[in-house]
Amino acid sequence: MKLFNTISLILSLFLLSVICSAETTIPGQIIKMDQGRSYGLMVGDIIEHQYLIAIDTDYSLSPSSLPVEGELTYWLDLNSVNMSSEQRGGKTLYHLTLRYQTFYAPLDVRALLIPDQQLVFTDSSNQRFEITLPEWHFTMSPIKEVVSSGIGNDDGSNGFMKADIAPRTHSLSRYQTPIIIYAGLLILCLLIWSALTGLLPKFNTSPFHVAKRHIKRIRRQKNMTSEQVQRGMQAMHDAFNARASHTVFAAQIDDFIKQYPQFNACRTQIEDFFQQSRNVFFFDEEPKPNLLTDCIRLCDRLAAADKVVQSKP
Amino acid sequence: MNQLSKTSTIAMSDWHALIRQMESSINNTILGQEHIVRLMTIATLSRGHILLEGDVGVGKTTLLKTVAExxxxxxERIEGTIDLMPHDxxxxxxxxxxxxxxVSSGPVLKHxxxxxxFFFNxxxxxxxxxxxxxxRIMAERSVHAFNQTHFFPHLQVFxxxxxxxxxxxxELPAAARDRFMMELHVEQPKSEEQLKDLMFNPRFHDADKLVDSADKAIVPFQQLNDIAAAIQDHVHTSEKVQDYGYHLCRALREPAEYGIQITDVDTSNMIRGGMGPRGISYLARGARVNAWLNGRDALVPEDFHMIIRQIAKHRLFLNPVYDYNRDDIVESLITAALNTIQSP
Structure with missing residues (x-):
């Protein structure tokens, strides 16, 4: 018996050494794999298998041996195959990721199988070496019961229906400030555009009002020169031109009043202004002392007449 | 500056009466052309030549003959014909x-x-x-013939x-058109009463008799150059009105500079030439005469407006792509310039 034990030990050591020597001659192997949960899968689930394969640098993976993306069976699709490699310590490490999707719709818990796959590696002398990705067993579960337990009470199919899940809300706080700024700018641009195109009549300040402010500023200055008076009169002319949208000359006063009958009550004063303007600008006469005061008074009346017309619907 | 130069004998103030009388006589003879008559008076007192154009039979020749009378x-008068040569x-x-x-002197040299x-029909x-x-006759009022230069200081060409x-x-070349101070477009009278008068009043049936009925030699033609010069001296142009006149003329040559826009026209590329120094000088001279005729001794922008069309229209030469619609485009340009250029 003692001898038998001794022989057995020797044989074991021999076999172990054979196995060890055989292992040392294998050029590569799967050194790590992750296949995820193998139970409780449901129709539509993604199954991701990751493998880390180490192989001698003499060998390289034959791409044609990789599984082909697409429909594998009527219930199993291989959505993607991603492979990358790196050299480390005289070995080549292959990272392989296979993404399956199952469409099997079991009525009860059902065991299924993803079959094994062979990967082929070849060296420079065309020597082949295969590594098998092992088959994978897993179970799938139904999403719902075959017959609703509440169907007898519900008198319809509502027993199968679950309440809608309330949608998840996303926080918009980080967009809030830019949106407020851009909206403000947009509104401002629209207002400016509307004002420029005359779509905001209520904000349309009468040009005579503008002229009045201008003339008042000039009149506040001490020791007014005739050039300053001329600038004031020019502001008045600019107001007439702006109102008519073209240059208004003394000879066109009738046409101007015909176009803007609201100024008819001021006809005499308008004619007088144009005559004074002629005297100052073309006949080189000195302006009358109260000329700008008269202009301001006329501006008031014309602006008021303008306002009345603008306020009419 | 109320008196004419030493060579003139009529006081400047009396010229107003003479001009009024002349216009009245012409208007009594030619119906419905008061505006044209006023423009011809302005041209005459500016010593500018006049080209009349219009439909057939509207009285262009009769009007010119009456003004000449x-x-x-x-x-002198000559008819334009295809076989007419300069020596004629x-x-x-x-x-x-x-x-x-x-060999005898022709119509130009005869007097x-x-x-x-000189009336060129x-x-x-x-x-x-x-x-x-x-x-040359129009620009220099002279012609060289028989080995000497003949001058016509009082000549006005109609x-x-x-x-x-x-x-x-x-077609008249651009240079010839530019020498005419004004190009006047004569239309038939619009008034029903005047048209009936022209139709049924025997006084208007015989054009020669009609012209003969006008008062003759109302103004002393030898003094026209003097009164023309006196008017130019008499009428004052302020700095502002000079600015206005300058910008008005510039806007006609460079409309894009003044932001003038005309439908379907590229205003930056529409004008090829025109309104040169002769044109703008005529504009200023005519405007001064208009001011004087209206009893003013200072120019105002409206004086330019009175004559701008008659002086500028035939002087503006457009890019050929716009020539098909020349009349409308030039009219739009002038109107836009008048509306755009600001003046006190």
Missing amino acids: CLGGNF LVYYTYIGENGKPG GDELSI EINRARPQVHSLLL ADRNRIEKDETF
């Missing part, structure tokens, strides 16, 4: 009673420096050679052409 002085204006040859060939009005029927001679007929006509 009222202005007085020696009057200067001399003509004939066989005398003694059988020997003779020497006393020639007052249907000017566009004459050849360009004749237009060329006319250029010409007319009709716009309907184009066969066997020669």
